[in-house]
Amino acid sequence: MAVKNKPGEYPVSLRVKKGDEVEVISGKDRGKRGHIIRALPGINMVMIEGINLITKHQKAQATGRQGRTGVQEVQQGGRIKKPAPMFAAKVMLVCPQCHRPTRIGYAYHTGENKPARRKYRICKHPDCGKAID
Numbered sequence: 201m202a203v204k205n206k207p208g209e210y211p212v213s214l215r216v217k218k219g220d221e222v223e224v225i226s227g228k229d230r231g232k233r234g235h236i237i238r239a240l241p242g243i244n245m246v247m248i249e250g251i252n253l254i255t256k257h258q259k260a261q262a263t264g265r266q267g268r269t270g271v272q273e274v275q276q277g278g279r280i281k282k283p284a285p286m287f288a289a290k291v292m293l294v295c296p297q298c299h300r301p302t303r304i305g306y307a308y309h310t311g312e313n314k315p316a317r318r319k320y321r322i323c324k325h326p327d328c329g330k331a332i333d
């Protein structure tokens with residue numbers, strides 16, 4: 201899928217990334233949890249496994265390959281459910297330590313050598329505060 205910014209829109213740095221477990225906080229999938237399968241920072245959206253499913257009507261079509269019997273294989277048509285991108289602001293990261301949805305804080309690794317200074321995310325729950333990655 202081609203992702204382009206509209207005029208006046210700039211790429212946003214997402215706080216979540218691929219593989220993160222998130223909880224949906226608004227919309228029809230509110231309360232559901234899933235893992236991010238694709239992050240789209242350019243449009244501030246994420247795609248989550250099993251959430252915000254759209255039904256795509258797919259026509260049966262020949263794959264171009266030939267099966268063992270010599271007959272051309274046909275891709276099955278019908279309705280296919282697949283996740284559509286949704287706004288990143290509608291999801292909250294689930295802390296892998298305390299398993300609660302949380303806001304995200306940042307901290308730095310305090311390395312002796314400057315190049316090792318790397319940002320990492322932390323859980324904002326006061327009684328947790330553990331590093332997320």
Ligand SMILES: [Zn+2]
Nearest residue numbers: 295298323328
């Ligand atoms: Zn936590």
